[in-house]
Amino acid sequence: MKKKLAFFSGLLFSILLSAYEIKIVPDRPDRIYKCDEMANFTVTVTDKGAPFKDGKLTVVFTNGYGTRRQAAIEKQLSGEPLTFSGTTHVPDLLRCNVAMKPNDGQSILTHTNVMFEPYGIQPGASCPEDFQQYWEHQIAELAKTPADERCEQLPNFKSDNCRSYKVSFATPVGRVYGFLSLPPKPGKYPAIVNIAAAGPGYNSRHRHAPNYVILTMNVHNIDPKENMQPDYQQLCEEGLKISGYAGWGAYLYAGADSRDTFYFRAPILGLYRSIEWLAKHPEVDASRMGYFGVSQGGGLGLIMAGLTQRFKAIVVAVPALCDFGGKSVGRTSGWPGYVAYYEKKGLPNLKECFYFDAVNFARSITCPVRIAIGFNDVVCTPTSICAAYNVIPSQDKKLLCEPEAGHDADTREQYREAAFKWLNEYLSAN
Incomplete structure (x- = not known):
């Protein structure tokens, strides 16, 4: 019986989690920036389509490999869109990692990427001489x-x-x-x-x-x-x-x-x-x-x-x-x-x-x-x-x-x- 209750509790929790929607929208449709320019990301959180404010957002900017670009940023949800900014100093990918933690639940993670000077990215290793x-x-x-x-x-x-x-x-x-x-x-x-x-x-x-x-x-x-x-x-x-x-x-x-x-x-x-x-x-x-x-x-x-x-x-x-x-x-x-x-x-x-x-x-x-x-x-x-x-x-x-x-x-x-x-x-x- 306990196993059944645990199963249905987990199922209910999953259904509740699925009601949240996190949108991350960069300020440029093409998502391409120059090095050291600030890329601005607007984050909105809704619960069953309505603005959600009972929680907080934590944002960390990394590249694709996970190298941190700056310290984590925390903001309390207010029901209004929140803006976060990040950049890189070299041609690379910048990932905006977002964790949304409801006051009474577990964190939900998502991310989106933008590119900084993609035409300047060069191979990480040289070609073998032979x-x-x-x-x-x-x-x-x-x-x-x-x-x-x-x-x-x-x-x-x-x-x-x-x-x-x-x-x-x-x-x-x-x-x-x-x-x-x-x-x-x-x-x-x-x-x-x-x-x-x-x-x-x-x-x-x-x-x-x-x-x-x-x-x-x-x-x-x-x-x-x-x-x-x-x-x-x-x-x-x-x-x-x-x-x-x-x-x-x-x-x-x-x-x-x-x-x-x-x-x-x-x-x-x-x-x-x-x-x-x-x-x-x-x-x-x-x-x-x-x-x-x-x-x-x-x-x-x-x-x-x-x-x-x-x-x-x-x-x-x-x-x-x-x-x-x-x-x-x-x-x-x-x-x-x-x-x-x-x-x-x-x-x-x-x-x-x-x-x-x-x-x-x-x-x-x-x-x-x-x-x-x-x-x-x-x-x-x-x-x-x-x-x-x-x-x-x-x-x-x-x-x-x-x-x-x-x-x-x-x-x-x-x-x-x-x-x-x-x-x-x-x-x-x-």
Whole structure:
């Protein structure tokens, strides 16, 4: 009986908490400031839609990594909006952390972010001196491994809209798999490459688009089932477990102690091989190849664009794998935080991850590029993405800023409409 009462008390408490609404509104809609300028945040608290005054607010300004920018500020709620101001002296993210404590309850936490001089953020670590030589050597060694290119038609996906194939390519360790979609009639078409976001890879499903060749690739050595039913998710998860990577994110740190065993090394080489194969496909116009990817697929898009030089234009959203060295300069490192991983293992001076940092591939991107960031993204932080963007030498590049978005920036209608319209204009033109 006591357990039941405790359960219902907790449920009632949750319902009561959900009645509070805390809004934090910066004084600039674009949320971009210059260093040492004051960013002003208006905070309002309501209870079931009515102004709330029986409590207090505590505000702490930090950067994304949690470095405190100034002392905590406390103000008693009065039912009226309250204003708090903060700044940074260097290009960085500023987070307004708000704790609201009702007089008779527990604190409720929330936050929002603004950016200070995002175009001035630089990578936290330098590029390895032998970075270029390392990857040139890897590609030369890849040529010694037979490509064993396989392209198998998928009759279950036969339709009036496309011709579908399962493709795979040999890597130094296993294979990479994906799907190729061709328009219904043979011809010469522009192509778009997409690489899966993080996880087992069941989001790397068959895709098609009118008058485009679409190549969708995964990073894992897992052969997808032809029927692509929901059990493909189970197949991918079981495949990772069989490979020794239980838990969807465990593969990220596999072999990370050495650049030659780093998990992404083999997939990067396999993906490179798949893109080179696509460029030579008889139905692909190699002068009109583009890329679109999100999160892990966004970071790998930057890597591929720097490595292959095959793309006419690329669009990536909230890219991962950027600025692993951010932590060393007091910022949040790019996902998945290899430097912190090394420190936990007692190897703080290990530099192997920087051979896979998208920042260092981005230094070679010369094609037009659009990159979407969400200022409130706590997975792939905007500072890590800006560090990659700012080293891209392309003369045609643009940040697509979504000030209120988190890691869902790619789902915003404004972004999708602008991004795909831009990519289509580049690839449809001869």
